[in-house]
Amino acid sequence: MSDSDFFQKVYEVVKQIPYGKITTYGAIAKKIGASRSARMVGYALNASHLNEDIPAYRVVNRKGVLTGKHHFQGTNLMQQLLESEGIKIKDNTVQNFDDYFWEP
DNA sequence: TGCGTGACTAGCC
């Protein structure tokens, strides 16, 4: 809570996502009191690659699409990580998204 | 200093 609490709050919420679960930018934004700033959540996650403890791959857009997979190393790293947790993905979209959704 | 852009979402046409 000092220079950039927004980013810090985003990081804390993302860290709390349990194994095998995913959430959305909007849910995080709403949790930290910036429901209309979902873009900033994505922006924060973009910067989170500097923080090893941030499982940003568990965050997708509201449709369950891996919109940010291009920001990960490789081409399908994000998908691989999610699949390794038991989440089915097809065409960059999480199957049974509502079943895996986790609200902070 | 100012405009454009972006890991988004909800609402309007």
Next chain:
DNA sequence: AGGCTAGCCACGC
């Protein structure tokens, strides 16, 4: 039902 616009805020050029 589907496409477009507007709102948010930080950062780069």
